[in-house]
Every structure is written in structure tokens, then in C-alpha cells.
Amino acid sequence: xxxxxxxxxxxxxxxxxxxQGYLDEQFIQLEELQDDANPNFVxxxxxxxxxxxxxxxxxxxxxxxxxxxxxxKLDGYMHQFKGSSSSIGAKKVKAESTLFxxxxxxxxxxxxxxxxxxxxxxxxxxxxxxxxxxxLARQAGPMETACRPK
Amino acid sequence: xxxIWIESEGLGKGCTAIFIVKLGIPGRLNESKLPIMPRMSxxxxxxxxxxxxxxxxxxxxxxxxxTKGLLVHLGCDVTMxxxxxxxxxxxxxxxxxxxxxxxxPGIDGYETAMRIHExxxxxxxxxxxxxxxxxxxxxxxxxxxxxxxxxxxxxPVSLDKMRSVLSDLLEHQxxxxxx
Numbered sequence: 552x553x554x555x556x557x558x559x560x561x562x563x564x565x566x567x568x569x570x571q572g573y574l575d576e577q578f579i580q581l582e583e584l585q586d587d588a589n590p591n592f593v594x595x596x597x598x599x600x601x602x603x604x605x606x607x608x609x610x611x612x613x614x615x616x617x618x619x620x621x622x623x624k625l626d627g628y629m630h631q632f633k634g635s636s637s638s639i640g641a642k643k644v645k646a647e648s649t650l651f652x653x654x655x656x657x658x659x660x661x662x663x664x665x666x667x668x669x670x671x672x673x674x675x676x677x678x679x680x681x682x683x684x685x686x687l688a689r690q691a692g693p694m695e696t697a698c699r700p701k
Numbered sequence: 702x703x704x705i706w707i708e709s710e711g712l713g714k715g716c717t718a719i720f721i722v723k724l725g726i727p728g729r730l731n732e733s734k735l736p737i738m739p740r741m742s743x744x745x746x747x748x749x750x751x752x753x754x755x756x757x758x759x760x761x762x763x764x765x766x767x768t769k770g771l772l773v774h775l776g777c778d779v780t781m782x783x784x785x786x787x788x789x790x791x792x793x794x795x796x797x798x799x800x801x802x803x804x805x806p807g808i809d810g811y812e813t814a815m816r817i818h819e820x821x822x823x824x825x826x827x828x829x830x831x832x833x834x835x836x837x838x839x840x841x842x843x844x845x846x847x848x849x850x851x852x853x854x855x856x857p858v859s860l861d862k863m864r865s866v867l868s869d870l871l872e873h874q875x876x877x878x879x880x
Contacts, residue, residue, distance in 0.1 A: 577857045584770040584860065592770055600763045630804075634835060635763040637857050 557691040564684050573677050577640030594685045600639045601678060607632045608671065615664060625663060626655040643673045749776040750867055756780045758788040758801040758813065759833065764856065768800065768833070771863050785813040792817060794826040798870065802856070803832045803845065814848040829870050833858065 568574045578593075585592040611628050614621060633648035647670035654662030703723055709716035755777045759765040765781050772779045780796070782788045792799060799817065803810030814830050821827035831852040832845045845853050854866055 576859075580857070580859050581767065581770075584767075584774050586774070589770065589773075596763065596766055596770070599766055603762050631761055634761045634856070637835070638761070638764045638767045640857075 555691065557687065561684070561687050561691050564680075564687060568680060568684065572642055573680060575640045575642040575645075577637065579640070581639065594688075597639055597681055597685070600635050600641075604632055604635050604674070607635075608674070611667060615667065620660045620663065622655045622658055622663075626652055629655065641674075641677055644670060644677060647673050750871070751776040753777045753798065753867070753871075754780070754796045756782065756788065756792055756796040756799045756828065758782050758785070758799065758810070760784065760802065764802070767857065771858060771860055774860065775864060775867065777867075785809060788813055789816055789820070792820070792828065794821065794828075796828040798867065799828045799830045800833055800854075801830065802834070803841070804835045811844055811848045814845075814850050818849050831866065831870065 568578075581593045581596055589595075607628050611625060611632070614625050614628065629648055629651050633645055633652065636644045636648055647666060651663055651666040651670060654660075654666055703721050705718070705720040707716050707718050753776065755772050757765060757768050757772070757779060759768060759781075760783050762783075765783065769779050769781055780791060782791055788799070788801065801810045801813060810832060814832075817830060818827065829851040830849070831854055832841075832850050833854055833856050834841055834845075835856050842853060852866060852870060854862065858866075
């Protein structure tokens, strides 16, 4: 049990991200790779994710402006996006990516547009939460061990 | 030459089999002809692979970063490439393992695996090839085996899974299917 109040708050914030389904086990895997040699590994990977995925989101947006939809192209972009999201444990974002790809496979343009709107919302929500989490983590100081959620 | 016997304290108390055997000393081997097998060692009680040279081919930047982090954590010496052409250019007999993503549209991991086989005609010089895939359906499994891949791993890969994959590969050197 963390005695430091800031660390306690950080632990609660972290637990909530798992309990509310924003993150999955893969995020814990990233934490396990963080050590003295790579003290900021998790934040670096997440930063890289938001940089790479922003480009993909823009490509998808542009592709959705062209009619008729090129479902192969859209699926290709979303395949990349899903892979990246999966790598950081972004559970809800990954689920929305899967839904989008299902609509691509069935040639459902409206479904794609709807799924993409939902995906962008989940993506933005997670980004805000992770930014707050890392900001608090920096203030709280270095963590000793990764803790699995109960 | 030797002796073998059993000692016991009595009925129901178990027994110990003991043997003394005389062994010969093997003649000096020409070590340059043997494949150089990386040694596994333990760090903090867990298996690690110090200096194991691994080549990772993955078009996805985030996924590449995570895979690299995993392997570096296990002590590996990692080279990253993002395309088949780069992979074939860079791969050498120094690489013991090639991890390649086979599910990227536009990158043919299967063909890359076949071309690695062609490049290394001597079996012991060829790196072990492991497919990283986002899903393991029967077709993917069969394709991987057909092109001579040594194993398949489902992404995202956990630290424990990567550890056991490398350990199995280096110890047994036989094809396997990862769950």
C-alpha cells in the first residue's frame, strides 16, 4: 500500500484505466520492460503511438472523403492502426478498430463512418487520461515495481 | 568399467541408486565447424539471452519499438528493419533469429522467409525464422510451415512468451506452433 499520497493517487488512476476497460494486459507488459536502462519506456512508446496513429487517422479521414470508398485502402490503414493500438494495450480503441474493419470487409460505408467517429472519441479520451497519468507519474517520482491490477 | 548399487534404510524408506562410471575424454574438436550456439544464462533467476543477435522485421513503428524493448530486456543484440528488401540486405549468418511480421499488407513475409532459405545454403548458418502474426488461423500456420519458418508467435508478445519462444528455439531447434 503506497504511503506517499501522490503515488497512491497514481495507483488509483492506473487501476481505474484497467477497471474501466481503457487498457489491457499489454500495458502491463510495457511496464515490465521499464527499468533503470529504460526508465521512461512506457511513456516513450505511448508518445510514439500517438505520433504514428495521428498520421493514420488523417489518412483515414482523407480516404473517407473520397467516394466511392476504397475499402481495401481503408482496411489497410486500420490494420496498421489496430496493430499500434494493440501494442500499447489500448483496449477500447482496438475494439473500435476491429468493428471498423468488419464494416470494411462487408463494404458498409456508413458503418465505417460511424465506427470511425466512435473510434476517434475513444482515442481522444484515452489520450487525455494517459497524459494526465504520465504527468502525475512524473510528479510522483520513479516507480519501483509494476503492479498487476487486482 | 564401473559399479552400480542401491542403498536403503529399510522398507518404506525409499532407496538411492548410486553408480560409478569411467568416462573417456573426447578428442579435440575443430570448433570452427560447429554452429555457434548462443548460451542462455539466468539474470535475476530468469532466462536471458546475452548478446543473442536478433533481426526484427516489422513495418509498424510502435510494434517494432515494443518488440525491441522486449528483446533488449532479455539481453539480445537487436537489429530493426521495416521492409523485406532491407531484411534481405541486412540479414547475415551472425543473426541467430529473425522475427518477422507476416500480416502486413504489401509486405510478403512468406517470400522473405523463402529467400532467406535460398541465401543460406548451409543449414547451420541460416538464422531461425519466427513469424509474428496478429492472428493464427490454420491457413497462416500452414503457410508458415510451407515456407520453412521455425515458429509462429501471436502478437502482441508478452515478455514471458518471448522468453519461452527463444528458449525453445535455441534449445530444441525444432519447428513449433505457439499458442
